[in-house]
Amino acid sequence: xxxxxxxxxxxxxxxxxxxxxxxxxxxxxxxxxxxxxxxxxxxxxxxxxxxxxxxxxxxxxxxxxxxxxxxxxxxxxxxxxxxxxxxxxxxxxxxxxxxxxxxxxxxxxxxxxxxxxxxxxxxxxxxxxxxxxxxxxxxxxxxxxxxxxxxxxxxxxxxxxxxxxxxxxxxxxxxxxxxxxxxxxxxxxxxxxxxxxxxxxxxxxxxxxxxxxxxxxxxxxxxxxxxxxxxxxxxxxxxxxxxxxxxxxxxxxxxxxxxxxxxxxxxxxxxxxxxxxxxxxxxxxxxxxxxxxxxxxxxxxxxxxxxxxxxxxxxxxxxxxxxxxxxxxxx
Amino acid sequence: xxxxxxxxxxxxxxxxxxxxxxxxxxxxxxxxxxxxxxxxxxxxxxxxxxxxxxxxxxxxxxxxxxxxxxxxxxxxxxxxxxxxxxxxxxxxxxxxxxxxxxxxxxxxxxxxxxxxxxxxxxxxxxxxxxxxxxxxxxxxxxxxxxxxxxxxxxxxxxxxxxxxxxxxxxxxxxxxxxxxxxxxxxxxxxxxxxxxxxxxxxxxxxxxxxxxxxxxxxxxxxxxxxxxxxxxxxxxxxxxxxxxxxxxxxxxxxxxxxxxxxxxxxxxxxxxxxxxxxxxxxxxxxxxxxxxxxxxxxxxxxxxxxxxxxxxxxxxxxxxxxxxxxxxxxx
DNA sequence: ATCACCGATGTAAACGTTTACACGATAACT
DNA sequence: AGTTATCGTGTAAACGTTTACATCGGTGAT
Numbered sequence: 182x183x184x185x186x187x188x189x190x191x192x193x194x195x196x197x198x199x200x201x202x203x204x205x206x207x208x209x210x211x212x213x214x215x216x217x218x219x220x221x222x223x224x225x226x227x228x229x230x231x232x233x234x235x236x237x238x239x240x241x242x243x244x245x246x247x248x249x250x251x252x253x254x255x256x257x258x259x260x261x262x263x264x265x266x267x268x269x270x271x272x273x274x275x276x277x278x279x280x281x282x283x284x285x286x287x288x289x290x291x292x293x294x295x296x297x298x299x300x301x302x303x304x305x306x307x308x309x310x311x312x313x314x315x316x317x318x319x320x321x322x323x324x325x326x327x328x329x330x331x332x333x334x335x336x337x338x339x340x341x342x343x344x345x346x347x348x349x350x351x352x353x354x355x356x357x358x359x360x361x362x363x364x365x366x367x368x369x370x371x372x373x374x375x376x377x378x379x380x381x382x383x384x385x386x387x388x389x390x391x392x393x394x395x396x397x398x399x400x401x402x403x404x405x406x407x408x409x410x411x412x413x414x415x416x417x418x419x420x421x422x423x424x425x426x427x428x429x430x431x432x433x434x435x436x437x438x439x440x441x442x443x444x445x446x447x448x449x450x451x452x453x454x455x456x457x458x459x460x461x462x463x464x465x466x467x468x469x470x471x472x473x474x475x476x477x478x479x480x481x482x483x484x485x486x487x488x489x490x491x492x493x494x495x496x497x498x499x500x501x502x503x504x505x506x507x508x509x510x511x512x
Numbered sequence: 513x514x515x516x517x518x519x520x521x522x523x524x525x526x527x528x529x530x531x532x533x534x535x536x537x538x539x540x541x542x543x544x545x546x547x548x549x550x551x552x553x554x555x556x557x558x559x560x561x562x563x564x565x566x567x568x569x570x571x572x573x574x575x576x577x578x579x580x581x582x583x584x585x586x587x588x589x590x591x592x593x594x595x596x597x598x599x600x601x602x603x604x605x606x607x608x609x610x611x612x613x614x615x616x617x618x619x620x621x622x623x624x625x626x627x628x629x630x631x632x633x634x635x636x637x638x639x640x641x642x643x644x645x646x647x648x649x650x651x652x653x654x655x656x657x658x659x660x661x662x663x664x665x666x667x668x669x670x671x672x673x674x675x676x677x678x679x680x681x682x683x684x685x686x687x688x689x690x691x692x693x694x695x696x697x698x699x700x701x702x703x704x705x706x707x708x709x710x711x712x713x714x715x716x717x718x719x720x721x722x723x724x725x726x727x728x729x730x731x732x733x734x735x736x737x738x739x740x741x742x743x744x745x746x747x748x749x750x751x752x753x754x755x756x757x758x759x760x761x762x763x764x765x766x767x768x769x770x771x772x773x774x775x776x777x778x779x780x781x782x783x784x785x786x787x788x789x790x791x792x793x794x795x796x797x798x799x800x801x802x803x804x805x806x807x808x809x810x811x812x813x814x815x816x817x818x819x820x821x822x823x824x825x826x827x828x829x830x831x832x833x834x835x836x837x838x839x840x841x842x843x
Numbered sequence: 844a845t846c847a848c849c850g851a852t853g854t855a856a857a858c859g860t861t862t863a864c865a866c867g868a869t870a871a872c873t
Numbered sequence: 874a875g876t877t878a879t880c881g882t883g884t885a886a887a888c889g890t891t892t893a894c895a896t897c898g899g900t901g902a903t
Contacts (some may be wrong), residue, residue: 183625183627183651185888185889185890186889186890187889195852195853196852196853196854197853197854197889197890197891198852198853198854198855198891198892199851199852199853201889201890201891201892202851202852202891202892205891209850209851209852210851210852211850211851211852214851214852226625228622228625228626228627229626229889229890230567230626230627230888230889230890231626231627231628232563232566232567232572232627232628232888232889233567233627233888233889233890233891234889234890234891235563235890236561236563236564236567236858236859236860236888236889236890237857237858237889237890237891237892238858238890238891239858241563243606246607253585253588253789254584254585254588256588257584257585257587257588257591260588260591260607260609261609261611264607264608264609264611265609265611265613268608268611268613268614269613273606273608273628274606274607274608275574275604275605275606275607276591276595276605276606276607277595277599277604277605278591278592278595278596280592280595280596280599281596282596282599282600283599291559294514294557294559295559295560295561295562296514296559296561296562296563296564296859297562297563297604320514403793432790432793433793435795436793436795439795440795458584459763459790462734462763462764462767464766464767464770464771516858516859516860517859517860518859526882526883527882527883527884528859528860528861528883529861529862529882529883529884529885530881530882530883532859532860532861532862533861533862533881533882536861540880540881540882541881541882542880542881542882545881545882560859560860561858561859561860563858563859564858564859564860564861565859565860565861566860567858567859567860567888567889567890568859568860568861568862568887568888569860569861569888570888627889844903845902845903846901846902846903847900847901847902847903848899848900848901848902849898849899849900849901850897850898850899850900851896851897851898851899852895852896852897852898853894853895853896853897854893854894854895854896855892855893855894855895856891856892856893856894857890857891857892857893858889858890858891859888860887860888861886861887861888862885862886862887863884863885863886863887864883864884864885864886865882865883865884865885866881866882866883866884867880867881867882867883868879868880868881868882869878869879869880869881870877870878870879870880871876871877871878871879872875872876872877872878873874873875873876873877
């Protein structure tokens with residue numbers, strides 16, 4: 182049977198209230214009694230019952246983390262970032278991924294009302310009506326990790342997709358490239374949309390002509406990248422460089438190009454976005470944008486904990502994580 | 513304020529005990545009263561306070577998942593598998609990854625005694641004394657995901673590293689390869705050790721000579737694979753095929769080989785282990801062993817929940833997950 | 844010397860739920 | 874008809890912790 186404050190009280194010859202106060206660092210207890218209690222506690226190897234504590238306090242020190250129904254490297258870094266930060270603040274992390282038996286909206290409803298978590302972080306690739314409605318319930322603080330920070334009056338953490346895509350294009354232009362194609366991500370993904378927008382705006386700023394058939398549609402998978410690039414490799418007028426909206430599609434381009442016996446970057450250059458693990462080791466190594474995934478999780482957790490602690494309940498904050506160009510050998 | 517059974521009781525004109533019973537499906541309540549309660553509950557949009565429930569029941573429906581301090585694709589699939597299964601059984605999943613501020617052992621101690629989780633799953637690459645001692649505390653049911661199922665009298669879920677490595681070698685022998693090298697993983701990793709053992713035993717069974725300098729040491733990273741293979745590419749007597757203990761090292765070999773202008777598999781063939789995402793898309797696609805990661809998480813969770821429910825408390829089970837050869841173009 | 848105040852500690856209520864036990868009513872025996 | 878199960882429901886205690894309030898002894902001001 183796990184020791185309780187009652188047993189400590191008996192052992193230390195004080196009341197349970199004093200024990201509770203001593204353990205929680207109330208300054209109203211003498212340092213003697215405090216020492217007494219602490220000794221008794223460590224003698225019994227006491228650990229506070231978190232369930233009881235959360236219950237009586239009417240709030241929970243558990244951070245919920247709601248993930249969409251795909252699993253990749255990206256998520257495990259987010260999880261790690263959140264968990265590390267939460268732990269450092271005395272919180273725990275509960276992961277709720279949606280899957281065939283559970284939608285994001287369901288997860289939100291559950292977490293909002295069963296008292297299990299004191300707040301949550303939710304990853305939303307694209308904000309839709311249902312989710313927004315579910316979030317409006319309020320009651321439990323939350324932070325959104327999203328591609329887009331225009332998500333209503335919510336606290337959000339985003340990457341600077343637009344600016345980074347913009348910078349990537351400017352980098353390419355400075356290198357002398359004039360004929361640039363873009364493979365975009367899914368139409369219902371805000372990261373993808375913003376990257377495309379950054380691409381387009383940078384092109385028009387620098388008077389780069391955008392041919393319609395050089396704006397290719399992809400869906401962030403390797404296959405879709407391969408498919409997309411194959412459409413233009415057959416044509417006479419080829420772009421000099423292809424900027425894929427993520428690394429997976431860029432690597433798909435590698436396949437298509439290399440299986441035709443063409444050379445990267447001599448025949449055609451490639452750049453990506455995300456800097457996934459493999460990009461560094463691809464041949465040639467891929468020029469891309471490094472998204473600071475760990476910082477995303479970290480900052481989302483920090484902001485959430487501010488809200489849960491009541492430290493900082495001011496109006497919604499829009500946090501944007503800087504990301505950096507990683508220049509390698511693919512262009 | 514979230515509705516409680518008290519309010520339901522008032523609304524339905526019954527006692528809170530009846531409400532509790534009706535909601536928990538006790539057969540001792542009339543279907544009329546049950547209906548009454550259910551109506552009131554849905555009218556108030558009632559959700560049971562999980563914290564209170566767990567607290568009073570003295571047990572938790574939270575599954576702890578303790579991960580080592582690295583993050584990759586593998587883990588997010590495990591997390592997903594565990595979460596999905598847990599959810600289907602009415603449990604929640606809490607992730608505790610160890611990192612600079614928290615060791616595996618600490619995690620175990622915490623989860624064992626603070627009542628937060630009702631059981632946990634722990635990933636252990638290599639069982640050491642400290643961890644074993646921590647686990648011996650008992651009190652909270654747990655399941656180990658490990659490379660090796662010889663981990664004492666514990667419930668474990670493992671992949672059949674040994675057999676799969678064995679099969680891989682037999683496959684290579686059948687293809688006519690006679691000169692086979694192996695790059696092994698870290699010496700303190702049971703998966704790695706068992707794969708190496710499988711390799712060695714299969715070689716001796718099939719009378720494949722094992723040259724000492726063809727037994728290379730790696731540490732599961734791409735760099736280590738590259739480093740290892742470079743040691744033998746300079747020699748006159750080269751192996752025909754290299755069996756790396758994981759895909760990352762196999763891909764490291766790709767780099768080394770291709771940067772020397774050699775061709776895979778014509779000049780030298782490569783095989784790996786794990787079947788990570790990228791292996792399918794590597795050029796040439798990598799022959800490897802597919803580890804059923806999702807099943808690992810799923811079965812670990814199922815076994816744990818059996819124990820938590822008290823359904824099946826019989827002696828420790830050793831579950832071994834089958835994995836399969838994935839034959840592609842690298843050999 | 845009296846009073847007010849303060850600081851340290853104790854007492855007891857509260858949180859939402861489950862559940863052992865009590866209770867009354869009805870059904871099923873003799 | 875009287876006894877006894879049985880069934881549905883209610884009463885109240887219990888879980889471990891926090892915390893508002895009470896208590897008590899001591900200190901300083903008058």
